Amino acid sequence: MPIATMLDYDFMRSAFAAGLVVALVAGAVGYFLVLRHLAFAGHALSHVGFAGATGAFLLGLTPFWGLLALTLAASTAMGLIGERLRGRDIAVGVILSLSLGLGVLFLHLYTAYAAEATALLFGNVLAVSDANLRALAALAVVSLLGLAAISRPLIFATLEPELAEAKGLSLRLVSVLFLLIVGIAVAEAAQVVGVLLVFALMVSPAAAAQRLTTRLKTGVALAVLLALAETWAGIVLAYITDAPPTFWITLLSSGAYLVALLVPQRLEAASTRP
Amino acid sequence: MSAIELTKLTLRRSGRTVLSGVDAVIDEGEFIGVFGPNGAGKTTLLQALLGLLRPESGAISIFGQPPLHGNPLAGYMPQRRAAMAELRLTGWDVVASALDGHRWGLPILGAEGRRQVAWALETVEAVEFARRPIQHLSGGEMQRLLLAQALLGKPRLLLLDEPLISLDPRYQQAVVDLVKRVQQALHITVLFTAHELNPLLGAMDRVLYLGGGRAKLGTVEDVVNSAALSQLYGAPIEVLRVGGRIIVVAAHGEVEAHAHRHDA
Ligand SMILES: Nc1ncnc2c1ncn2[C@@H]1O[C@H](COP(=O)(O)OP(=O)(O)OP(=O)(O)O)[C@@H](O)[C@H]1O
Numbered sequence: 001m002p003i004a005t006m007l008d009y010d011f012m013r014s015a016f017a018a019g020l021v022v023a024l025v026a027g028a029v030g031y032f033l034v035l036r037h038l039a040f041a042g043h044a045l046s047h048v049g050f051a052g053a054t055g056a057f058l059l060g061l062t063p064f065w066g067l068l069a070l071t072l073a074a075s076t077a078m079g080l081i082g083e084r085l086r087g088r089d090i091a092v093g094v095i096l097s098l099s100l101g102l103g104v105l106f107l108h109l110y111t112a113y114a115a116e117a118t119a120l121l122f123g124n125v126l127a128v129s130d131a132n133l134r135a136l137a138a139l140a141v142v143s144l145l146g147l148a149a150i151s152r153p154l155i156f157a158t159l160e161p162e163l164a165e166a167k168g169l170s171l172r173l174v175s176v177l178f179l180l181i182v183g184i185a186v187a188e189a190a191q192v193v194g195v196l197l198v199f200a201l202m203v204s205p206a207a208a209a210q211r212l213t214t215r216l217k218t219g220v221a222l223a224v225l226l227a228l229a230e231t232w233a234g235i236v237l238a239y240i241t242d243a244p245p246t247f248w249i250t251l252l253s254s255g256a257y258l259v260a261l262l263v264p265q266r267l268e269a270a271s272t273r274p
Numbered sequence: 275m276s277a278i279e280l281t282k283l284t285l286r287r288s289g290r291t292v293l294s295g296v297d298a299v300i301d302e303g304e305f306i307g308v309f310g311p312n313g314a315g316k317t318t319l320l321q322a323l324l325g326l327l328r329p330e331s332g333a334i335s336i337f338g339q340p341p342l343h344g345n346p347l348a349g350y351m352p353q354r355r356a357a358m359a360e361l362r363l364t365g366w367d368v369v370a371s372a373l374d375g376h377r378w379g380l381p382i383l384g385a386e387g388r389r390q391v392a393w394a395l396e397t398v399e400a401v402e403f404a405r406r407p408i409q410h411l412s413g414g415e416m417q418r419l420l421l422a423q424a425l426l427g428k429p430r431l432l433l434l435d436e437p438l439i440s441l442d443p444r445y446q447q448a449v450v451d452l453v454k455r456v457q458q459a460l461h462i463t464v465l466f467t468a469h470e471l472n473p474l475l476g477a478m479d480r481v482l483y484l485g486g487g488r489a490k491l492g493t494v495e496d497v498v499n500s501a502a503l504s505q506l507y508g509a510p511i512e513v514l515r516v517g518g519r520i521i522v523v524a525a526h527g528e529v530e531a532h533a534h535r536h537d538a
Pocket residue numbers: 287288290292310311312313314315316317318319353
C-alpha cells in the first residue's frame with residue numbers, strides 16, 4: 001500500500017499514537033528493569049497478565065483491566081520479596097508457566113475465538129480502539145509520573161543498596177513502587193506486542209541502550225528512542241508488507257540489540273563525555 | 275567533645291550476642307583502625323553507629339547525640355557491594371547517585387550538586403577516571419570512588435568497612451595514605467576496619483580490637499602485644515615485631531588464621 005496515504009486511516013493514526021505512548025513507558029521503565037537485573041521478572045509479569053486477561057473474558061469483563069489487575073497484584077508480591085527476587089529464576093519461571101496454564105484453561109472454558117487469544121499473546125497494535133488509547137495514555141501518565149517521583153531513590157537503591165539503606169531509604173518500599181510501575185508498563189506493552197513479547201519493547205531497547213552509553217540519563221533517553229523507532233518502523237513495515245507489526249517490532253528490536261553488541265569499545269569511550 | 279562514646283554497649287544479631295559490655299571513647303579527629311577476626315562484629319559495630327541496629331543494652335553517643343538512621347554527620351562505605359561489579363555506568367553517575375539519593379523526585383543535581391560531586395572526586399583524586407565506566411576500573415580506583423561517595427555531604431565521621439579488601443599491598447598502602455590525607459585535610463574522625471594491621475601502622479592514632487564479644491581500644495603499643503591480645507581472645511597470642519612490621523601469631527595456630535587473614 002502507498003505510504004503517502006497511510007495516515008488517512010484511523011486505525012493507523014491510533015496505532016502510531018498507541019506506539020508512541022507505549023514506547024515512552026516501556027523504554028523508560030525498561031531501562032531501570034534491566035539495570036536492576038529484573039528482565040525475567042518483567043517477562044513473567046506479562047504472563048501473569050495473560051491469566052488475568054483470559055479470566056476477565058470468562059467473567060465478561062474487559063480483558064485489559066483483568067490483565068492490569070493481575071499484573072499489579074503479582075508486582076506487589078514480587079516487590080515484597082524484594083532484593084531476594086534476584087536469582088529466583090526457577091520460582092519466577094514456575095509462576096510464569098502456571099499463569100499461562102491458567103490462561104489456557106480460561107480460554108478453553110470461554111471457548112474464545114482464536115483471534116482473541118492470538119491478539120492477547122502476540123498483540124495487535126492495528127486494532128487499538130479510542131477507548132483503549134485513552135486508557136493507555138492515562139496509565140502512561142500515571143506510570144511516568146510515578147517513575148519520575150521515585151527515580152532518584154530508585155537509582156540510589158539500585159546502584160548502592162547497602163548505602164541507600166544506611167541513609168534511611170526503605171529498599172522494600174522502592175522495590176514495591178517500582179514493580180507496580182513495571183506492572184503498568186507491562187500491561188501497556190502487551191497491548192502492542194502481546195504478553196509473550198513484552199521483552200521486545202521493555203528489555204531489548206533498554207539493554208541496547210546500556211550497551212551504547214555509560215551515562216544514565218542518556219541511556220534512558222536512548223531506550224525510549226529505540227523503543228519508539230522500532231515500534232513506529234514496525235507499524236510502517238506492517239502496513240507496507242502485510243506481515244504483522246509484532247513480527248517487525250521483534251525483528252527490529254533484536255536487530256538493534258545485536259548491532260549494539262557489535263559496537264566497538266571505541267564508541268563507548270566517546271560516549272562517556274558528560 | 276568526643277566523636278563516639280560507647281557505654282556498656284551490647285549488640286545482638288539474630289539472637290547471638292556479638293559484642294557485650296563494650297566501653298570506649300573516641301575523640302574527634304582520631305583515626306581508629308578496627309580489627310578482629312571474621313565475625314568479630316566490626317560491621318555490626320559500624321551499623322549500630324549508623325543507627326541501623328539498635329543496641330540490646332548500653333548506649334552509643336555520636337557527637338553527643340544518639341545514633342540516627344540516615345545521620346548526615348556520618349559518611350559510610352559499606353563492605354559488601356552486591357550490585358556494583360558489572361555496572362556499565364560512569365563513576366560520576368554512581369557517585370552522584372548517593373547525593374540526596376534517599377529523597378523522592380527526579381535525580382537532578384543542579385549546579386550546587388555537581389559542585390559537591392566534583393569536590394568529592396577531587397578530594398579523593400578520582401577526577402581523571404570518573405568518566406570511565408566503573409566496570410573497567412581497578413580495585414583501587416573503585417575504592418577511591420566509593421570513598422568520594424562517603425564524603426558527599428561533608429560528614430564529620432567516616433565509617434569505612436574494609437576498604438582494603440581484595441587490593442594488593444601497593445594499592446592497600448595508597449588507599450590508606452589517601453584516607454589519611456583526606457582525614458587531615460577535612461579534620462574528620464575515621465573508623466577504618468581491616469584484617470591486616472601493617473598497612474595502617476603509619477596512619478592510625480589508636481586501634482580498636484574486637485574479639486570474643488569484647489573490645490580493646492588503645493595505642494598500638496598498648497593493645498597489640500602478647501599479654502593484651504591473649505587476654506582479649508582468651509587464647510595465647512604472640513606478637514612479633516620484624517623490621518617495623520608487626521606479625522600477630524597464635525601460639526596454637528587457630529586464632530592467627532582468623533585474626534589476620536587476608537580477605538583477598
Ligand atoms: N544481617 C545479619 N543478620 C544476622 N546476623 C548477622 C548479620 N550480619 C552479621 N551477622 C552475624 O553477626 C556476627 C558479626 O558479624 P560482622 O559482619 O559484624 O563481623 P565482621 O567483624 O564484620 O566480620 P568480617 O571480617 O567477616 O567482615 C557474625 O556472627 C555474623 O554471622
